[in-house]
Amino acid sequence: xxxxxxxxxxxxxxxxxxxxxxxxxxxxxxxxxxxxxxxxxxxxxxxxxxxxxxxxxxxxxxxxxxxxxxxxxxxxxxxxxxxxxxxxxxxxxxxxxxxxxxxxxxxxxxxxxxxxxxxxxxxxxxxxxxxxxxxxxxxxxxxxxxxxxxxxxxxxxxxxxxxxxxxxxxxxxxxxxxxxxxxxxxxxxxxxxxxxxxxxxxxxxxxxxxxxxxxxxxxxxxxxxxxxxxxxxxxxxxxxxxxxxxxxxxxxxxxxxxxxxxxxxxxxxxxxxxxxxxxxxxxxxxxxxxxxxxxxxxxxxxxxxxxxxxxxxxxxxxxxxxxxxxxxxxxxxxxxxxxxxxxxxxxxxxxxxxxxxxxxxxxxxxxxxxxxxxxxxxxxxxxxxxxxxxxxxxxxxxxxxxxxxxxxxxxxxxxxxxxxxxxxxxxxxxxxxxxxxxxxxxxxxxxxxxxxxxxxxxxxxxxxxxxxxxxxxxxxxxxxxxxxxxxxxxxxxxxxxxxxxxxxxxxxxxxxxxxxxxxxxxxxxxxxxxxxxxxxxxxxxxxxxxxxxxxxxxxxxxxxxxxxxxxxxxxxxxxxxxxxxxxxxxxxxxxxxxxxxxxxxxxxxxxxxxxxxxxxxxxxxxxxxxxxxxxxxxxxxxxxxxxxxxxxx
Amino acid sequence: xxxxxxxxxxxxxxxxxxxxxxxxxxxxxxxxxxxxxxxxxxxxxxxxxxxxxxxxxxxxxxxxxxxxxxxxxxxxxxxxxxxxxxxxxxxxxxxxxxxxxxxxxxxxxxxxxxxxxxxxxxxxxxxxxxxxxxxxxxxxxxxxxxxxxxxxxxxxxxxxxxxxxxxxxxxxxxxxxxxxxxxxxxxxxxxxxxxxxxxxxxxxxxxxxxxxxxxxxxxxxxxxxxxxxxxxxxxxxxxxxxxxxxxxxxxxxxxxxxxxxxxxx
Ligand SMILES: Nc1ncnc2c1ncn2[C@@H]1O[C@H](COP(=O)(O)OP(=O)(O)OP(=O)(O)O)[C@@H](O)[C@H]1O
Ligand code: SF4
Ligand SMILES: [Mg+2]
Numbered sequence: 001x002x003x004x005x006x007x008x009x010x011x012x013x014x015x016x017x018x019x020x021x022x023x024x025x026x027x028x029x030x031x032x033x034x035x036x037x038x039x040x041x042x043x044x045x046x047x048x049x050x051x052x053x054x055x056x057x058x059x060x061x062x063x064x065x066x067x068x069x070x071x072x073x074x075x076x077x078x079x080x081x082x083x084x085x086x087x088x089x090x091x092x093x094x095x096x097x098x099x100x101x102x103x104x105x106x107x108x109x110x111x112x113x114x115x116x117x118x119x120x121x122x123x124x125x126x127x128x129x130x131x132x133x134x135x136x137x138x139x140x141x142x143x144x145x146x147x148x149x150x151x152x153x154x155x156x157x158x159x160x161x162x163x164x165x166x167x168x169x170x171x172x173x174x175x176x177x178x179x180x181x182x183x184x185x186x187x188x189x190x191x192x193x194x195x196x197x198x199x200x201x202x203x204x205x206x207x208x209x210x211x212x213x214x215x216x217x218x219x220x221x222x223x224x225x226x227x228x229x230x231x232x233x234x235x236x237x238x239x240x241x242x243x244x245x246x247x248x249x250x251x252x253x254x255x256x257x258x259x260x261x262x263x264x265x266x267x268x269x270x271x272x273x274x275x276x277x278x279x280x281x282x283x284x285x286x287x288x289x290x291x292x293x294x295x296x297x298x299x300x301x302x303x304x305x306x307x308x309x310x311x312x313x314x315x316x317x318x319x320x321x322x323x324x325x326x327x328x329x330x331x332x333x334x335x336x337x338x339x340x341x342x343x344x345x346x347x348x349x350x351x352x353x354x355x356x357x358x359x360x361x362x363x364x365x366x367x368x369x370x371x372x373x374x375x376x377x378x379x380x381x382x383x384x385x386x387x388x389x390x391x392x393x394x395x396x397x398x399x400x401x402x403x404x405x406x407x408x409x410x411x412x413x414x415x416x417x418x419x420x421x422x423x424x425x426x427x428x429x430x431x432x433x434x435x436x437x438x439x440x441x442x443x444x445x446x447x448x449x450x451x452x453x454x455x456x457x458x459x460x461x462x463x464x465x466x467x468x469x470x471x472x473x474x475x476x477x478x479x480x481x482x483x484x485x486x487x488x489x490x491x492x493x494x495x496x497x498x499x500x501x502x503x504x505x506x507x508x509x510x511x512x513x514x515x516x517x518x519x520x521x522x523x524x525x526x527x528x529x530x531x532x533x534x535x536x537x538x539x540x541x542x543x544x545x546x547x548x549x550x551x552x553x554x555x556x557x558x559x560x561x562x563x564x565x566x567x568x569x570x571x572x573x574x575x576x577x578x579x580x581x582x583x584x585x586x587x588x589x590x591x592x593x594x595x596x597x598x599x600x601x602x603x604x605x606x607x608x609x610x611x612x613x614x615x616x617x618x619x620x621x622x623x624x625x626x627x628x629x630x631x632x633x634x635x636x637x638x639x640x641x642x643x644x645x646x647x648x649x
Numbered sequence: 650x651x652x653x654x655x656x657x658x659x660x661x662x663x664x665x666x667x668x669x670x671x672x673x674x675x676x677x678x679x680x681x682x683x684x685x686x687x688x689x690x691x692x693x694x695x696x697x698x699x700x701x702x703x704x705x706x707x708x709x710x711x712x713x714x715x716x717x718x719x720x721x722x723x724x725x726x727x728x729x730x731x732x733x734x735x736x737x738x739x740x741x742x743x744x745x746x747x748x749x750x751x752x753x754x755x756x757x758x759x760x761x762x763x764x765x766x767x768x769x770x771x772x773x774x775x776x777x778x779x780x781x782x783x784x785x786x787x788x789x790x791x792x793x794x795x796x797x798x799x800x801x802x803x804x805x806x807x808x809x810x811x812x813x814x815x816x817x818x819x820x821x822x823x824x825x826x827x828x829x830x831x832x833x834x835x836x837x838x839x840x841x842x843x844x845x846x847x848x849x850x851x852x853x854x855x856x857x858x859x860x861x862x863x864x865x866x867x868x869x870x871x872x873x874x875x876x877x878x879x880x881x882x883x884x885x886x887x888x889x890x891x892x893x894x895x896x897x898x899x900x901x902x903x904x905x906x907x908x909x910x911x912x913x914x
Contacts, residue, residue, distance in 0.1 A: 188752035191715055192815065195744055197736045197769035210756040363805075363834045478701070507861035509700040512905035534834035537908025564911060578839035580868035582891045582906065588846070589868055591839035595804070 034286020102228035113173020121181035225280030345552035358539035361549035420485035431469025558633030661721035683879035696870030749808035806837035
């Protein structure tokens with residue numbers, strides 16, 4: 001590349017993974033219920049805003065002659081109340097008052113509560129203790145009782161009722177916002193903001209608040225409905241709005257004695273309250289779902305237990321081999337937003353019994369998706385297996401029934417992941433979790449299973465295993481957790497262990513110990529291993545053969561020693577040059593310029609061509625086959641001969 | 650100024666916990682950093698290597714003034730850091746964090762992130778800031794059109810470049826890099842290491858480079874200090890530490906470098 005001394009020039013950024021504001025709006029509009037609620041509220045709000053301009057009679061003008069007139073009486077569309085006041089006019093003005101009180105109460109209590117929560121969380125220590133103890137004290141009282149006590153002390157009036165509602169709601173906001181802020185405060189960007197010379201006030205205002213605002217807005221918008229109901233409740237008891245002015249609760253309260261004589265007088269404000277509550281809650285739910293799609297009810301339930309398989313998938317031309325695991329022409333893709341991301345694109349490899357095979361490549365090259373495809377663990381939707389064959393001990397796994405796959409998962413094929421914390425249950429001790437795995441597949445009793453769990457912990461080098469079996473996952477260090485991950489993987493003496501970057505989150509010292517352990521235990525059980533890493537050095541530690549992946553395809557395969565000493569694909573050569581080798585003080589590391597291509601728009605021919613300094617026209621003409629360069633050693637490149645020479649130079 | 654070490658640590662100690670319990674009983678304190686003395690030369694790179702939990706990050710946070718030491722002295726340009734006011738300290742020494750995305754405010758664009766230090770630390774006005782932001786983007790090889798994007802729109806390596814640009818905006822003499830490449834895969838790690846070397850050659854900034862990986866430290870540092878359980882157990886020239894390790898722990902760190910025996914030189 002001609003750029004400044006080979007400093008990589010970044011290409012297009014990765015696709016956005018966080019919800020964009022356009023996405024939030026789209027998701028909100030897709031939810032029919034939320035839109036209906038918003039429509040309902042809009043009509044109500046428009047009506048009460050227009051109240052002064054509508055041809056309504058004075059809501060407080062009494063007319064004893066026409067008291068308790070039925071609805072649809074001329075001049076009184078909804079009838080009149082016990083003093084002959086027009087109900088339509090009263091309900092519109094009453095709704096106006098109730099909405100105003102609800103919105104003001106929600107705004108003020110969320111503002112005060114959030115301010116307290118943010119200050120408590122940011123300053124911590126004494127400030128936090130002081131604020132949160134105060135909040136606890138308020139919350140110790142029953143909610144409604146506290147509101148009643150406040151109004152009783154101040155005297156009944158709508159303003160006092162509102163004040164009471166604000167006071168009792170402040171603690172909820174303070175709690176929610178403090179929780180959201182505490183986790184943010186620990187984050188590095190707050191530390192960075194201090195180093196950039198920002199004052200505390202500025203950090204709170206410009207770094208913390210914008211990030212907790214969504215929490216505040218969602219909580220506030222969902223609580224407006226509650227606050228309207230609560231004020232209505234106080235007015236109903238005669239503690240809020242005082243006659244002749246009435247909010248919805250006050251109207252309902254004075255009509256309650258007439259329920260047998262003139263039910264419509266109570267029904268009209270009652271219905272108004274119902275409609276507002278429904279509208280506010282539908283909108284609130286919609287807002288929450290739109291902001292966080294994962295929380296949507298049933299959202300997770302839709303993901304199927306096994307990866308979807310394309311019914312019309314092409315079958316591989318080659319017959320399956322008799323290896324332990326044989327993957328042929330595997331294609332796994334993700335479909336979203338009308339795009340197809342070809343994460344795994346015609347991948348073939350096999351694993352013989354007892355052998356260790358490495359998959360190596362940059363982030364996003366499809367290593368994880370390949371590994372997850374084996375046991376049908378790729379999330380569907382959006383993932384799906386679009387073609388190929390995966391045979392384990394001769395049995396076809398693609399399209400196999402769920403029961404067959406479940407028997408294989410965790411029993412014949414065991415998985416290890418980067419952070420076992422995400423796969424361990426935080427509420428169970430590690431002893432319980434290991435013995436559970438053992439019981440399910442070996443049919444042992446609880447005692448025997450627990451004894452087995454302790455033995456397994458000892459085998460993976462956990463000191464004081466009987467004691468440690470009683471620990472919860474979060475009480476262990478990263479290295480210990482990965483040893484537990486190994487213990488679970490080894491529990492049922494699997495034939496194959498699939499380990500996806502199990503040591504990437506560990507420091508090199510701990511990594512070396514875990515790698516040594518995996519090697520030793522694997523040999524003891526005679527299990528085969530598929531080991532995934534972005535670091536060729538780690539692969540070299542424990543694998544017999546390696547497949548180098550790039551943009552969803554295998555670009556070089558061979559015995560580890562051969563690939564390391566005679567790399568035949570330009571990508572492999574460049575990848576090896578990225579690994580710092582000690583002992584040659586300040587030897588320049590050689591970064592690969594640019595970034596890998598996005599898998600929804602793969603270039604024709606060699607996907608590495610835009611970054612390859614050997615690229616010629618033939619590279620982009622069409623699909624490139626694997627070219628043999630030695631025994632069991634092949635590379636997907638039209639210039640393997642030149643690549644080998646370059647590597648040797 | 651040449652000859653004066655911009656950063657010097659003398660017997661620095663940091664304890665966590667301790668103090669007294671509710672009943673006045675002394676609580677046991679944990680010494681995260683236990684008497685560390687170090688010198689960083691102008692425009693040079695000092696590597697600190699050790700496994701996780703050995704006190705590396707605590708040391709880093711003390712040097713940039715985020716955490717006060719329990720005992721000992723941290724001198725910048727021969728002046729103890731507690732004699733600096735906050736802003737002039739941050740103009741001297743800056744930091745790059747381990748988690749590329751976590752060290753950027755998700756709701757600020759690159760431009761907003763880079764403008765803060767220019768305004769509060771360098772007192773620049775809007776037109777000057779605009780030009781300087783462009784320069785900084787160029788310096789870390791980020792395309793100018795990315796300037797109004799949000800952090801989540803970038804890859805890990807790109808986020809780390811933004812973090813480096815932010816540190817450079819303060820025009821510091823020293824940058825403390827706390828595991829700056831540990832969260833990146835080898836190819837992106839190589840890009841960031843190269844960028845750091847390049848910037849040092851151009852700007853003459855000194856690095857305190859912290860990592861658990863001796864191979865990475867060795868690739869970028871002039872001198873290396875090996876840290877174990879809060880203490881420096883060995884120090885020396887980068888190549889010398891690797892070729893003739895004196896301490897058993899250093900030998901363990903070398904043995905832990907993956908694939909060292911299998912990989913051809
Ligand atoms: N659930 C998903 N939805 C959409 N795309 C996905 C999903 N999971 C993975 N992908 C895409 O599939 C491709 C391959 O991803 P994969 O996780 O297999 O990479 P990898 O090689 O394991 O990378 P890493 O080293 O970062 O773990 C990437 O482009 C990724 O964005
Ligand atoms: S096929 Fe061409 S572009 Fe691809 S790696 Fe080989 S030489 Fe480079
Ligand atoms: Mg992966």
